[in-house]
Amino acid sequence: MIMNSLMYPLVLLLQLLALILVTYFVSKIAIKARERKKKEILGAPPGSCGLPFIGETLAFVMANNSSKGFYDFVQKRRNLYGNCFKTNIFGETHVFVSSIESAKAILGNESFDFSKRYMRSIAELLGGQSLLCASHEHHRLIRRRISNLFTLDSMISTIRIFDELTVKTFASWKEKESVSVLNDALKITFRAICKMLISLEEEHEVEMLQKDVFEVTEAMLAFPLKFPGTRFYRGLKARRRIMNALKKMLNFRRKGLECHEDFLQSFVRDKSMANDPSADSQILDNILTLIIAGQITTASAIAWMVKYLDENQDIQERLRALQLQLPTSRNGSKFGLEDLNEMSYASKIVKESLRMATIVSWFPRVALKDCQAEGFHIEKGWIVNIDARAMHFDQTIYDEPLHFNPSRFNEESKPYSFLAFGVGGRTCLGMNLAKAMMLIFLHRLVTTYRWKVTDPDSSLEKWALFPRLRSGCPISVSPIAGDDTVSQG
Numbered sequence: 144m145i146m147n148s149l150m151y152p153l154v155l156l157l158q159l160l161a162l163i164l165v166t167y168f169v170s171k172i173a174i175k176a177r178e179r180k181k182k183e184i185l186g187a188p189p190g191s192c193g194l195p196f197i198g199e200t201l202a203f204v205m206a207n208n209s210s211k212g213f214y215d216f217v218q219k220r221r222n223l224y225g226n227c228f229k230t231n232i233f234g235e236t237h238v239f240v241s242s243i244e245s246a247k248a249i250l251g252n253e254s255f256d257f258s259k260r261y262m263r264s265i266a267e268l269l270g271g272q273s274l275l276c277a278s279h280e281h282h283r284l285i286r287r288r289i290s291n292l293f294t295l296d297s298m299i300s301t302i303r304i305f306d307e308l309t310v311k312t313f314a315s316w317k318e319k320e321s322v323s324v325l326n327d328a329l330k331i332t333f334r335a336i337c338k339m340l341i342s343l344e345e346e347h348e349v350e351m352l353q354k355d356v357f358e359v360t361e362a363m364l365a366f367p368l369k370f371p372g373t374r375f376y377r378g379l380k381a382r383r384r385i386m387n388a389l390k391k392m393l394n395f396r397r398k399g400l401e402c403h404e405d406f407l408q409s410f411v412r413d414k415s416m417a418n419d420p421s422a423d424s425q426i427l428d429n430i431l432t433l434i435i436a437g438q439i440t441t442a443s444a445i446a447w448m449v450k451y452l453d454e455n456q457d458i459q460e461r462l463r464a465l466q467l468q469l470p471t472s473r474n475g476s477k478f479g480l481e482d483l484n485e486m487s488y489a490s491k492i493v494k495e496s497l498r499m500a501t502i503v504s505w506f507p508r509v510a511l512k513d514c515q516a517e518g519f520h521i522e523k524g525w526i527v528n529i530d531a532r533a534m535h536f537d538q539t540i541y542d543e544p545l546h547f548n549p550s551r552f553n554e555e556s557k558p559y560s561f562l563a564f565g566v567g568g569r570t571c572l573g574m575n576l577a578k579a580m581m582l583i584f585l586h587r588l589v590t591t592y593r594w595k596v597t598d599p600d601s602s603l604e605k606w607a608l609f610p611r612l613r614s615g616c617p618i619s620v621s622p623i624a625g626d627d628t629v630s631q632g
């Protein structure tokens with residue numbers, strides 16, 4: 144009797160536990176079944192995953208090696224399958240999406256369902272600590288450290304340097320029959336960024352570093368084959384040379400043998416890095432990342448902008464009339480941040496050039512769990528690419544998208560529709576600097592010269608990570624009548 148009364152609550156407890164377990168498993172099975180059904184109803188995006196193992200990698204690589212550029216690979220599939228499609232490149236499933244809703248859902252929701260993911264070849268060339276490739280926890284830490292370096296003072300001094308180099312370069316154009324805008328813009332941006340980051344000014348060293356950085360970027364979209372003679376191998380070797388040179392500089396700074404006011408010095412001073420075992424790789428990988436993220440992007444955008452203005456003389460003349468009224472157009476005057484605020488029409492030209500050139504064509508994000516996009520099922524591990532180029536040329540977002548029309552930006556753009564610098568937690572860190580450099584180049588150019596593009600070919604450079612003109616945008620210039628700023632420098 145006593146035994147029975149003791150057992151009764153125990154039996155009840157066991158029954159309750161069994162009930163909880165059964166309910167748990169039944170609901171788990173029901174959820175799984177519902178997910179399977181949803182998956183079946185939604186279906187995967189259309190598209191071909193190509194051949195076993197290599198997928199459509201060959202077609203992608205061939206597009207990189209053509210004058211239409213790698214976006215042609217995407218464009219062809221968009222034409223075949225529509226706005227959302229899937230493919231397989233370098234062993235991974237990629238989905239391309241191009242609506243404002245997807246951009247908002249994916250770029251605005253990075254830490255939960257999506258995380259940034261570049262191709263392995265890019266990550267290897269930039270380094271494991273690069274901000275561009277870091278996963279979100281680590282990214283937050285590195286981004287904070289790097290953002291702290293973009294101070295007002297560093298911005299003012301970089302703008303000054305960029306302006307001085309631009310004026311000097313333009314003075315040398317006076318004597319030349321034809322000049323390559325891209326080549327000179329690459330030189331100017333490279334020098335300004337290197338000065339800001341590592342105070343590198345010695346001509347021979349700057350040229351060697353620029354050559355190596357170029358080799359690294361050219362390897363970024365190549366087959367990741369590490370055999371001597373391959374593009375990827377050459378890129379890795381160039382990276383090693385860059386790392387060795389940067390390491391030497393870092394050691395000099397750490398020992399107090401050299402001291403400059405630049406990003407490298409700020410990293411060395413950063414106390415929060417003192418006990419971080421990955422501090423050195425973080426510094427070196429991110430100096431390289433900043434050079435690559437800042438130089439070719441800005442210079443390519445400048446070359447496109449000069450081409451668009453050549454094709455739209457009325458806009459160029461309107462801009463010139465406005466810029467000539469500014470004090471900075473007078474001989475010997477220096478550029479300050481406040482001058483940039485006076486350039487509202489020029490800013491719209493910069494923005495429209497960035498829309499049309501879309502220097503970063505798409506933004507890759509890996510799905511951290513099964514989810515959906517544009518009405519299709521997306522599996523965990525797939526890479527969803529926000530196709531910024533498609534959005535910038537979507538006529539439901541931009542009226543007459545093929546028409547170069549800076550005045551379209553008289554009104555604010557819809558949120559998530561202008562993606563030249565990305566949006567969300569991964570927005571470009573150098574956005575203001577890039578815009579400032581483009582504005583300065585533009586201002587100095589229109590107030591110094593009229594120009595004519597001598598080769599209107601719009602073919603793209605092969606293997607370019609950021610679409611840039613193969614011709615380099617060659618121009619012939621004629622000084623503006625009565626202007627004497629060209630004799631500066």
Ligand code: HEM
Binds near residue numbers: 274441497566569
């Ligand atoms: C016209 C020139 C430029 C363009 C079009 C551009 C575009 C972009 C875009 C679209 C992203 C975001 C990519 C994504 O979300 O996946 C990005 C990120 C970044 N950019 Fe730029 N950029 C330019 C210039 C610069 C400059 C001058 C610097 C610095 C010197 C810079 C540094 C960075 C860095 C560090 C990131 C990574 C941010 C992060 O992941 O948190 N960029 N850029």
